[in-house]
Structure formats: structure tokens, C-alpha cells
Amino acid sequence: MTAPRTSLFRHTDFRRFWAADSVSQAGTAVTLIALPLVAIGTLHATPFQAGLLVTFEYLAFLLIGLPAGAWVDRVRRRRVMVLGDLGRAALLASVPIASWLDCLTLLQLYGVAFGMSVCTAFFDAAHGSYLPHLVEDGQLVEANVKIEASRSTIQVGGPGAGGVLVGALTAPVAIVVDAVSFVLSALFVSRIRRPEERPRIRPDASLRAEIGEGLRFVFGDRLLRSITLTAAISNMCGTIGASMLLVLLAGELHLSPFLCGLVFTAEAVGGLIGSLVTVRIVTRFGQGPAMCAAMITSAVLWLLALPMYQADWRFAVALALQALGWVVFMTFKITGVAFRQQLCPKPLLGRMTATVRFLVWGAMPLGALIGGVLGQSLGVRQAMWVGVIGELFAVLPVLLSPLRRMRELPSAPAPAGGAPLALAP
Numbered sequence: 310m311t312a313p314r315t316s317l318f319r320h321t322d323f324r325r326f327w328a329a330d331s332v333s334q335a336g337t338a339v340t341l342i343a344l345p346l347v348a349i350g351t352l353h354a355t356p357f358q359a360g361l362l363v364t365f366e367y368l369a370f371l372l373i374g375l376p377a378g379a380w381v382d383r384v385r386r387r388r389v390m391v392l393g394d395l396g397r398a399a400l401l402a403s404v405p406i407a408s409w410l411d412c413l414t415l416l417q418l419y420g421v422a423f424g425m426s427v428c429t430a431f432f433d434a435a436h437g438s439y440l441p442h443l444v445e446d447g448q449l450v451e452a453n454v455k456i457e458a459s460r461s462t463i464q465v466g467g468p469g470a471g472g473v474l475v476g477a478l479t480a481p482v483a484i485v486v487d488a489v490s491f492v493l494s495a496l497f498v499s500r501i502r503r504p505e506e507r508p509r510i511r512p513d514a515s516l517r518a519e520i521g522e523g524l525r526f527v528f529g530d531r532l533l534r535s536i537t538l539t540a541a542i543s544n545m546c547g548t549i550g551a552s553m554l555l556v557l558l559a560g561e562l563h564l565s566p567f568l569c570g571l572v573f574t575a576e577a578v579g580g581l582i583g584s585l586v587t588v589r590i591v592t593r594f595g596q597g598p599a600m601c602a603a604m605i606t607s608a609v610l611w612l613l614a615l616p617m618y619q620a621d622w623r624f625a626v627a628l629a630l631q632a633l634g635w636v637v638f639m640t641f642k643i644t645g646v647a648f649r650q651q652l653c654p655k656p657l658l659g660r661m662t663a664t665v666r667f668l669v670w671g672a673m674p675l676g677a678l679i680g681g682v683l684g685q686s687l688g689v690r691q692a693m694w695v696g697v698i699g700e701l702f703a704v705l706p707v708l709l710s711p712l713r714r715m716r717e718l719p720s721a722p723a724p725a726g727g728a729p730l731a732l733a734p
Contacts, residue, residue: 322503323443323452329497330436331459333394336490338463338577340401342570343483344418345555347404351480352415356556356689360681363552365419367673369426374667375520377430382660386435386442387501393432394495400424401488408481433666438658441650443503453647457584457639463577480566523660526653527668533652535710536645537665539604539703541672546699548676550615553684553692561689562620571628579632583639590640595716596648597707603640604704610634612697615690 348354348362369377381389400421407413440452528534558569591599611634617627653661676696683692707713 320443322501325497325501326440326443327456327459329390329394329494330456331463332497333490333494334460335463336487338573340484340487341573342555342566343480343487344404344422346559346566346569347408347413347480347484348415348418349555349559351408352413352418354415356553356560356684356692357681358415359556359560360552360677360684362415362418362422363548363677364674364681365422366426367548367670367677368423369430370666371671371674373427374430374434374663374671375523377434377663381431381434381438381663382656382658386439387498389435390432390439390498391495393428393435394491394498396428397425397432398488398491398495400428401484401491404484405481413481430663430666433670434663437646437650437662437666438655441655441658443501453643453650454584454587457643458581460577460580462581520660520664522657523664526657526661527664530652531710532712532715533649535706535712536600536648537668538706539641540645540665540669542706543604543700543703544669545672545676545679546696546703548673549680549683549696549699550611550693551696552677552680553689553696556684557618557689557693562618564620564624568624572631575628575632576635579635580639582632583636584643586636587640587643591644596644597712597715600641600644601704601708601713603637604707605701607634607638607641608697608700608703610637611700615693615697 345359345362348359354362403417404413404421407417443452526533527537554572555569558564558572559566590603593599594602610630614627614630614634617623617630619627649661649665650658680692680696683695
């Protein structure tokens with residue numbers, strides 16, 4: 310008989326890891342609305358300039374995402390996370406300071422956004438590959454569910470609270486909350502006590518070769534490749550619309566910061582519910598079919614939500630549809646993350662995470678740039694239509710793979726031919 314697994318609630322180091330993630334998410338939920346409103350409200354950014362800000366927020370994943378992952382696999386990940394948190398805190402603190410000195414500019418916001426993306430690229434490569442060192446393989450889905458549930462719970466109130474703070478204190482001052490949250494996150498991570506050995510580096514190892522290993526692992530597995538491409542297309546198209554969302558709400562519909570924040574609150578409510586029902590959905594339909602259905606259904610719901618974004622009663626309908634889209638999308642998100650973590654050998658986790666981030670998050674600055682150009686030339690709502698219609702095609706890589714019939718995803722790389730395992734009837 311095997312010994313029963315210890316509950317993650319009694320896992321001290323996981324609780325600290327979980328707390329660090331939660332507290333930084335609380336501050337980030339505020340900045341999610343505060344930083345764009347600094348550009349739109351305080352500095353009167355055009356649609357293209359607002360889209361460019363979002364581009365800089367994700368640009369580092371495209372520029373340095375791959376070497377960041379290879380480098381993270383060479384060092385102790387906990388130290389990388391602490392430095393990433395402190396770097397982001399310092400960058401955010403510069404915004405209210407510049408505002409108080411009356412010298413805040415869009416150029417500085419672009420610099421802060423890009424600096425944040427650099428810190429986040431290293432932090433996320435370490436964060437995604439550190440969790441499997443803390444918990445057992447059989448606890449990864451549970452751990453990811455707990456992390457996503459707490460993120461969604463915090464984000465339920467965070468954007469609304471951010472809207473209130475922006476209205477009461479102005480957007481630059483509200484950003485102080487996020488700066489403090491990153492300091493607290495660094496404190497929690499630094500208190501994790503589980504020893505972390507310095508990774509062993511082969512004498513002939515090079516960053517270029519290690520980056521190649523990460524790329525070959527992701528693209529060499531048919532299922533992992535399909536899931537990654539679907540996520541990349543979804544993120545690119547989603548960011549086309551997301552980059553223009555606050556321009557539409559605050560700039561064209563003239564909604565209050567609180568009402569703007571409610572959009573992100575609706576997404577968080579949907580994400581919370583989705584994280585709580587993911588296990589049941591996967592158990593009922595199987596992992597592969599559930600992921601395919603989640604992508605299709607969420608895209609349709611977001612497509613229906615867009616015309617409902619108006620400055621009247623239809624705004625409530627848009628919020629409900631937006632939330633429902635996130636309820637079903639979480640099945641794809643959580644299952645995909647857990648699959649990557651259980652499939653990948655531990656020495657490759659940093660490179661695999663960085664490769665996936667490069668493709669999935671690297672598509673976001675491209676989407677934001679496209680959104681800004683389309684918003685400036687065609688109109689804000691027209692740009693958002695391009696994004697939501699594109700979301701409908703994101704499901705194609707997984708729908709055209711064996712994944713659509715697989716009730717259980719393998720815990721070892723799929724054969725070269727992608728032969729399906731545990732097919733659904």
C-alpha cells in the first residue's frame with residue numbers, strides 16, 4: 310500500500326509559494342486597469358498609443374523569452390523570482406513618483422511596461438518550472454487549480470477596487486498598491502525553506518544548444534505542439550481586442566473607472582467558477598474533448614459579447630457573456646498547463662516553459678500592435694471584431710490533432726506519429 314499524500318493545505322512551502330502568487334495578483338489586478346488609464350485618461354493616448362503600451366507589456370517574451378528559460382535552468386529559480394518581484398516593484402514605483410514631480414510621459418510608461426515584461430519573462434520561466442519541485446507529480450493539477458482559483462478570487466474584487474482607487478486617488482497613485490504587492494511577494498518566496506540544488510550544467514552546454522532542446526521538445530511532441538499553437542493564436546487574437554477594450558470603454562463610451570473595472574471582475578468571476586468546475590468537466594468528457602469544446606464555446610460567447618458593450622443596459626449582458634466565456638476557457642487553460650508540467654522532464658522545465666511563453670505570450674505584443682494599428686485606421690470596435698472572429702480559428706490546431714478524441718493525455722512524450730492514447734468513444 311502507498312502512503313496517503315499530504316494535503317497541499319498542510320504543505321508549508323507550497324502555502325508560501327501560493328501566498329506569494331496571490332498577493333502579487335492582488336496588486337496586478339489593480340494595475341490592470343490603472344496603467345492603461347494613466348495613458349488614456351492622464352496622458353490622452355490615441356488608440357495606436359494605447360495599443361503600443363500593451364505591446365511593450367509583453368514584448369520581452371518575444372525578444373528574450375527563449376534565452377531567459379535556458380538561463381533559468383542554470384540557476385536557482387527561487388532567487389530569480391525574488392529579484393523579478395523586486396525589479397517590478399521598483400519600476401512601478403517610478404510612475405507615481407514621476408506623476409508627483411509632474412514629469413510623467415508616455416515614453417516613461419513604455420519603458421516601465423517593457424521593464425516589467427523583462428522581469429516577468431524571467432520570473433515566469435522560474436515560477437512555472439519551480440512548482441514541480443515543490444509538489445509531487447500527482448498533485449500538479451490540484452496545485453494549479455488552487456493557484457488559478459485564488460487568482461480568480463482575488464481578481465473578482467481587484468479590478469473593481471482598482472476602479473474605485475483610480476477614481477478616488479487617480480491612476481498613478483493607485484499603482485502604488487501593485488508595487489507594494491511585489492515586495493510582499495518577494496518576502497513570501499524568500500521564506501520557502503525547501504533546499505534547491507544548483508542545476509548541474511554539462512561542460513559542453515551552451516545557451517544556444519539548450520534553447521534548441523526546448524524548441525525541439527515543444528515542437529517534437531504532436532500534442533504539446535497543438536496545444537501551444539492553439540494558445541498562441543488565441544492570445545494573439547484576444548490581445549487585438551483586449552488592447553482596444555479600455556479605449557472603447559473609457560475613451561468612446563466614457564464609462565467610469567469602476568465600470569471599466571467590472572469587465573475584468575466579470576472575467577475573474579468566470580475564471581473562478583471555471584477553475585472550480587474544471588476537474589468535473591474533464592472527468593465527464595475527457596481531457597482532449599473538453600479542451601476542444603472549451604475553445605469553441607468560449608470564442609462564440611466572446612463573439613456574442615462584443616456588440617453588447619454599450620453605455621446602457623446591454624453592458625450587463627456583455628459582462629455576463631464575458632464571464633461565461635472565461636468559465637469554459639479555464640478548462641483549456643488549466644488542463645494545458647498541467648499537461649505540460651507532467652509531460653516535461655524536470656531538467657527541461659525552464660526551457661520548455663520559456664519556449665511555450667515565447668510562442669504563447671510572444672504572440673501578444675503582435676496582437677496588441679495589430680489592434681493599435683487597426684483601431685487607429687479602422688476604428689476601435691472594428692479592431693475588436695477582427696480579434697473575436699480570429700478567436701474562432703484558434704481551436705483548429707487541437708481540433709485537427711488526435712487530442713479531440715483522447716480522454717486522458719499521456720505523461721510521456723507522444724510517439725512521432727502522434728498515435729492517440731485512451732481514445733474517447
